[in-house]
Amino acid sequence: MASYSSEEEEEEELDYTNDPVWADVTPLPQDDGHNPLAQIAYSPEYTIAMSYLRAIMAANDHSPRVLNLTSDIIGMNAAHYTVWGYRFKTLMSLDRSQTLEDEKIGWSWRQELEWVQSIAKRYEKNYQIWHHRQLIIDHLDDPTGERAVTGEMFALDSKNYHVWTYRQWLVQRFQLFDEEELAATASLLEEDVRNNSAWNHRYFIVLGRLGEAGPEEGVVERESELAKEAISKAPQNPSAWNYLKAVLRKGGIELATLKPFCESFAPILSPDEIKSSHALDILSEIYDEAGDSVKAEKALELLASKFDPVRKNYWRYRRRLLGSKPTPASDTPTIQATA
Amino acid sequence: MADINPSSTTLTSSEPPPPKPRATFEKQRNIKYWLRCLRTLLPTEYTSNDLNRTSLAFFCVNGLHVIGELGNLTKPEEREEWISWLYSCQIPSGAGFRGGPATDLSDKRSPDNEMWDPPTLPGTFFCIITLLSLGDDLARINREATLEWVASLQRSDGSFAEMRTGAEELEKDHTLTRDPRFIYLAAAIRWILRGEEGSLSRETKDIDVDQAVRYLQSCEAHDYGFGSRPGAESHAGHVFCVIAALSLLGRLHPPKTPVSYPIGLPHPEKTIHWLVSRQQAPTDIEHEDFKIDSHISPPPPSFPAQTSNNGFNGRDNKRPDTCYSFWVVGCLDLLKKSHLVDAESNREYLLENTAHIIGGFGKVPKAPPDVLHSCLGAVSLGISREEGINRVDSALCTSLQTRERVEGFEWRKKKVAA
Ligand SMILES: [Zn+2]
Numbered sequence: 001m002a003s004y005s006s007e008e009e010e011e012e013e014l015d016y017t018n019d020p021v022w023a024d025v026t027p028l029p030q031d032d033g034h035n036p037l038a039q040i041a042y043s044p045e046y047t048i049a050m051s052y053l054r055a056i057m058a059a060n061d062h063s064p065r066v067l068n069l070t071s072d073i074i075g076m077n078a079a080h081y082t083v084w085g086y087r088f089k090t091l092m093s094l095d096r097s098q099t100l101e102d103e104k105i106g107w108s109w110r111q112e113l114e115w116v117q118s119i120a121k122r123y124e125k126n127y128q129i130w131h132h133r134q135l136i137i138d139h140l141d142d143p144t145g146e147r148a149v150t151g152e153m154f155a156l157d158s159k160n161y162h163v164w165t166y167r168q169w170l171v172q173r174f175q176l177f178d179e180e181e182l183a184a185t186a187s188l189l190e191e192d193v194r195n196n197s198a199w200n201h202r203y204f205i206v207l208g209r210l211g212e213a214g215p216e217e218g219v220v221e222r223e224s225e226l227a228k229e230a231i232s233k234a235p236q237n238p239s240a241w242n243y244l245k246a247v248l249r250k251g252g253i254e255l256a257t258l259k260p261f262c263e264s265f266a267p268i269l270s271p272d273e274i275k276s277s278h279a280l281d282i283l284s285e286i287y288d289e290a291g292d293s294v295k296a297e298k299a300l301e302l303l304a305s306k307f308d309p310v311r312k313n314y315w316r317y318r319r320r321l322l323g324s325k326p327t328p329a330s331d332t333p334t335i336q337a338t339a
Numbered sequence: 340m341a342d343i344n345p346s347s348t349t350l351t352s353s354e355p356p357p358p359k360p361r362a363t364f365e366k367q368r369n370i371k372y373w374l375r376c377l378r379t380l381l382p383t384e385y386t387s388n389d390l391n392r393t394s395l396a397f398f399c400v401n402g403l404h405v406i407g408e409l410g411n412l413t414k415p416e417e418r419e420e421w422i423s424w425l426y427s428c429q430i431p432s433g434a435g436f437r438g439g440p441a442t443d444l445s446d447k448r449s450p451d452n453e454m455w456d457p458p459t460l461p462g463t464f465f466c467i468i469t470l471l472s473l474g475d476d477l478a479r480i481n482r483e484a485t486l487e488w489v490a491s492l493q494r495s496d497g498s499f500a501e502m503r504t505g506a507e508e509l510e511k512d513h514t515l516t517r518d519p520r521f522i523y524l525a526a527a528i529r530w531i532l533r534g535e536e537g538s539l540s541r542e543t544k545d546i547d548v549d550q551a552v553r554y555l556q557s558c559e560a561h562d563y564g565f566g567s568r569p570g571a572e573s574h575a576g577h578v579f580c581v582i583a584a585l586s587l588l589g590r591l592h593p594p595k596t597p598v599s600y601p602i603g604l605p606h607p608e609k610t611i612h613w614l615v616s617r618q619q620a621p622t623d624i625e626h627e628d629f630k631i632d633s634h635i636s637p638p639p640p641s642f643p644a645q646t647s648n649n650g651f652n653g654r655d656n657k658r659p660d661t662c663y664s665f666w667v668v669g670c671l672d673l674l675k676k677s678h679l680v681d682a683e684s685n686r687e688y689l690l691e692n693t694a695h696i697i698g699g700f701g702k703v704p705k706a707p708p709d710v711l712h713s714c715l716g717a718v719s720l721g722i723s724r725e726e727g728i729n730r731v732d733s734a735l736c737t738s739l740q741t742r743e744r745v746e747g748f749e750w751r752k753k754k755v756a757a
Binding site: 028030031032033034035036037038039040041042043046050054055057058059060076077078079080081082085086088089092123127131134135138154155156157158159161164165168169172173191192194195196197200201203204207208209234236237238239242243246275276277306307308309310311312313314317321 | 376377380381382383385386387388389390391392393395396399400417420421423424425427439440441442443444445447448449451452455456469504505506509510511513514516560561562566567568570571572573574608611612615616618619620634635636639640642643644645646649654655656657676678679680681684710
């Protein structure tokens, strides 16, 4: 039956009332009661498809026609979590009876994945699509081509949270902590050095999964150089500063070693040359740790009065905290992120 | 945004330009907006929320409630009918609410198919808060059954499932969603329904609070925000869920003397830094090709950045968005630090940039209003005590009055032997 193929499926309108495929089903309309809240102006197509879905679910029907019904509904409401779950269960049951790829149904997991990607491009902000993909790839136990699929999505929105969540799962599930993954984050950062998602992913790849063991020889140097270079290009980029601080912390390197680097962006004695509020912020911490409260206060006052006045209440609060170093206990993470 | 460029104005004296008039919260427009949402159909675009229609109900009812007009401008019969509708979303056993009527199998529902019509944590939370806003006392909820169902959703690592579904047996441990949202919702439902020790009619299995706290703490990211799971990027929505959940579990503020159980944020001062860093002004609303979903970062703010019209973004280098004015300021409020943000600047962003002429708030400047952003924009203003908006409770995202009413319910108090 050609109607299961993805191209036609998007175009074709299902005719539930006249198509003999559905003749045995009595649709189950939605009962909204009297004067409901948040009533939505459903399209007539959605209303009828949902009535068939309820009837099909009530009968626990997982026959091939469910693929058409569920794709029809997903095309109108991709955030319909029940319909995605119902579709996956149907696919699995067809797969188990080894009928999914036979002539009659003519569908395959690869076709399903292509269709899923076409939906993903139509509905970028959607969790269910990526969860469905995750279940399929896990079932197939094969990540081939999946990084390219997420790459296509990053070309549309390089910060798509759902896609990044999927990518992290992929990396973890198939142990892809490799050069290709590192290169992928590097190229995203080259395109947009402010891409915080890419910085976070890089941290995840390079340092995030380490347990008790510290980073390998040279990694901390390499990564802090990368961050410093990025900061030189864009001194007001919080993502790169946060990355730099985290890398040093993970490598057991004291914040104070950043003093000359920070002072090059924020010479507090020549305020006209200050190029970064983040450098001032770190300097206030470094000066405070060194017991130089005059300079620490100066850095915070420059932030409050001139370089970051929208946070002036915060910088003045920080001024009041000077000299009260956090106790070692409160600065040790109580929980290690599970790898 | 009317940034005045001194060189382009014809000032003859060196006097500073007169200050712009302070924008006001247009209460009448907001009332109209909410009454329209409550009494007429929501547009077709809301179909994507169909499975969480109770969340839309929450935003609409809560929106009018938070601005203090729900009781004045709706009829008692209307409110009764809405209460009935909400209870119709409760599943027959009384253990939780579905996300909306879309999956209701009504008289066809049976033990064989009920897994396709499950109660969900969002559905249950939104129905409960909405019932409370409407004046209901939750007497028709089976507290014990609901609490046990909530506890049954918890996994050994402390995280929670959103619901039990019919496809669940096909999941593996590593494919399951386990983000802080569901811990927050479970913590809120538990806080409301459990009440004082000894107030339930029978022994009722509780959640594992220690494990829930450990899981929340494990979601801390390298920059001290929190993401959807360990290793994920910091996101203000998840940070809110972490902080509000800790608050509702009574585990946000560590006591002076050390305790043996997990408590608090791992690095509270660093997380406060991350939160206040979210405040930012939009940088590209004047651009002609303004497109909120452009695939790369918006232009960075000027340096030093402007002090006016600073809303909040949800992640570093993203645009400000109305809802984060609540997620972020709400977090700081729970940490007793909301005075650290520039409330006036946030107010300017909301009232001058995202408040819509037809009432409500859009997600970003120039966007049409939607129920989520309209409700959360008002709650954000409520935290800073805006005139015409009720005082609010950040943990439950509703009026303080609602929280106080819950605290006063007799059924939440310890049963005293007669
Ligand atoms: Zn938003």
